[in-house]
Amino acid sequence: MTAPLKLDDAERPAPSFLDGKAKQLLIDGAWTAPRSAETFDTVDPTTGRALARVSSAGQEDVDLAVAAARRAFEAPSWADITPYERSRVLLQIADVLEEHTDELAVLDSLDMGGPLWMTRWLVEHSVEVFRHYAGWPTKIYGQTAPSDPAAFNYTLRQPLGVVGAITAWNGPILQLAWKLGPALATGNTVVAKPAAWSPLSALRIGELLTATDLPPGVVNIVSGGAASGEALTGHGGVDKISFTGSLAVGKRILAASGNDLKRVTLELGGKSPTIVFDDADLKAAAKGAVAGFAQGSGEGCVAGSRILVQESVRERFRELLVQEMHAYTLGDPFHPDTRMGPLASRRHFERVSSYLESAREDGGTLETVGPTGHGLYMPPTFVEGVGSDARVVREEVFGPVASLMAFTDAEDAIAQGNDTVYGLSASVWTSNLTRAHRTAARLRAGTVWINAFGDMSAGTVPFGGFKQSGIGREHGIEVLDAYTETKTVMVHF
Incomplete structure (x- = not known):
């Protein structure tokens, strides 16, 4: 392939949501022009053309959204509904998203460049998320505790209040679902701020929510950039911040939370190792390793950007790695043969490119498969010959770039795998289940995939x-602790 796959403008979808009208803020169930009067363009990274004019929330707008969320939290229409009714509303949300799967997928592909097959999966996954959380309202139990015969002690799990949900620009709809699902299931209300690079699907979801029985003000959506996010994270009326994004911003949010002891959940970056032992199915491991750093153009927090392969099979594995990289065709997100779209923005493309230049300066060699020099497209690339202190090895690249390094034995693999400030995920490839489980147990990562x-x-x-990849957990039983407070009630007769 000498150039990315292209489509004519007439072949690209044009959703009616992009009607030329400026997109406003959703506050208390109504679309509202920003008091700040500030707007910005969201841009299609494939064509470089503006998709829509979007409102940028200022402090006054955030104040109004938080106040609306507080009123909704205390209103009988939300606070006093039964668990069964809450479940029904969550199922309604799932149904309306499912009905608009194609539209929402198209909006995300236009907004952040992800291929349509991937963004469609993200919407389908989000539907499953809401259906999963629809089962929780009827299963949030308190406890009774042993007590004196003249007393009765018990606990209640109660919602926190107003949740500020801030999502990153990669996989925007999935991240929003991961936050809205548990927040609503546990009875909280939400002010959501989508990333400035990809706000469209969140704003469209705001419209779709009006087709459900969700009361006004339970979900508010304020678009904007860093200033909008800071207004939300620093707001005294917000009880919790759930943030997905960069380590640098996460640290600022954590510091700001100390002013009023907000609860926080931070899902931050990663520098995940892919560990390939000599007894692994090398072809399957190579396929998984390339998916780890090339799928979604590498713009994922779990990207397997450090590939560690046992020395005895390094050369064979390298050959297979290059073969698998050829499957990742670059092109327009809506071309049926596209596996990788463009990077999400010019600024991000330049940032990722700087890591390749840094790797060359550190004495590394680059293996690239695919066309270069075309817009914001970047083909899969791995780097060899750099030390463990190189920027490309230490820092999160967030693009289709990985470092390929060798290890001697399991001890060396675990040491190298843990040699990072991050600890979000890892993958281990081996046919020895004892080795797989022992390695998984010793890796300092929140998720470990084995042969996947x-x-x-x-x-x-x-x-x-683990470590600087974040604080708290999304999903699982643990998510209840992230969105509720435990109250002890002690009754004396």
């Missing part, structure tokens, strides 16, 4: 990171 990469639960198991 990238499996994502719709809610049954927890997801989150």
Whole structure:
């Protein structure tokens, strides 16, 4: 392939949501122009053309959204509904998203460049997330405790209040579902701020929610950039922040939370190892390793950007790795043969490119499969010959770039795998189940895949990171602790 796959403008979808009208803020069930009067363009990274004019929320807008969420939290229409009614509303949300799967997938592909097959899966996964959380309202139990015969002690699990949900630009609809699902299931209300690079699906979901029985103000959506996010994270009326994004921003949110002791869930970056032992199915491992750093153009927090292969099979594995990279065809997100779309923005493309230049300066060699020099497209690339202190090895690239390194034995593999400030995920490839489980136990990562990469639960198991990959967990039983407070009641007769 000498150039990315292209489509004519007439072949690309044009959703009616992109009607030329400026997109407003959803506050208390109504679409509202920003008091700040500020707007910005969201841009299609494939064509470079503006998709829509989007409102940018200022402090006054965030104040109004938080106040609306607080009123909704305390209103009988939300606070006093039965668990069964809450479940019904969540199922309604799942149904309306499912009815608009294609439209929402198209909006995300236009907005952040992901191929349509991938964004469609993200919407389908989000539908499953809401259906999973629809089962929780009827299963949030308190406890009774042993007490004196003249007393009765018990606990209640109660919602926190107003949740600020801030999502990143990669996989926007999935991240929003991961936050809205548990927040609503546990009785909280939400002010959501989608990323400035990909706000369209969240704003469209705001419209779709009006077709359900969700009361006004329970979900509010304020678009904008860093200033909008800071207004939300620093707001005294917000009880919890759930954030997905960069380590740098996560640290600022954690510091700001100390002013009023907000609860926080932080799902931050990763520098995940893919560990391939000499007894692995090398072809399957190569396929999984390439998916780990090339799928979604590498713009994923769990990207397997450090490939560690046992020295005795390094050369054979390298050959297979290159073969698998050829499957990742670059092109327009809506071309049926596209496996990788463009990177999400010019600024991000330049950032990822800087890591390739840094790797060359560190004495590394690059293996690239695919066309270069075309817009914001970047083919799969791996780097060899750099030390463990190189930027490309230490820092999160967030693009289709991996480092290929060797290890001698299991001890060396675990040491190298853990040699990072991050700890979000890892994948281990081996036919020896004893080795697989022992390695998984010793890796400092929140999720370890064995002979697989990238499996994502719709809610049954927890997801989150060790070390600087975050605080708290999304999904699993643990998510109840993230969105509720435990109250002890002690009754004396």
